[in-house]
Amino acid sequence: xxxxxEPIAEEVDVQEIRLQMKKLEHDVAKLMDQLDEKxxxxxxxxxSPESVALMQSLLLLLNN
Numbered sequence: 001x002x003x004x005x006e007p008i009a010e011e012v013d014v015q016e017i018r019l020q021m022k023k024l025e026h027d028v029a030k031l032m033d034q035l036d037e038k039x040x041x042x043x044x045x046x047x048s049p050e051s052v053a054l055m056q057s058l059l060l061l062l063n064n
Contacts, residue, residue: 018062
């Protein structure tokens with residue numbers, strides 16, 4: 001049983017998450033630049049629409 005003194009939710013450092021997402025975006029862009037068009041198309045086919053929607057939602061939340 002939780003007492004009143006115990007935190008229910010963990011505090012999130014939004015700035016740190018933004019920084020990590022920007023770094024990840026940069027790293028992915030660098031990797032994509034190194035691939036040929038055929039390899040890029042294979043990767044694009046494997047990323048589901050749900051995954052893209054989730055990434056877009058996270059970006060929206062972090063940019064507000």
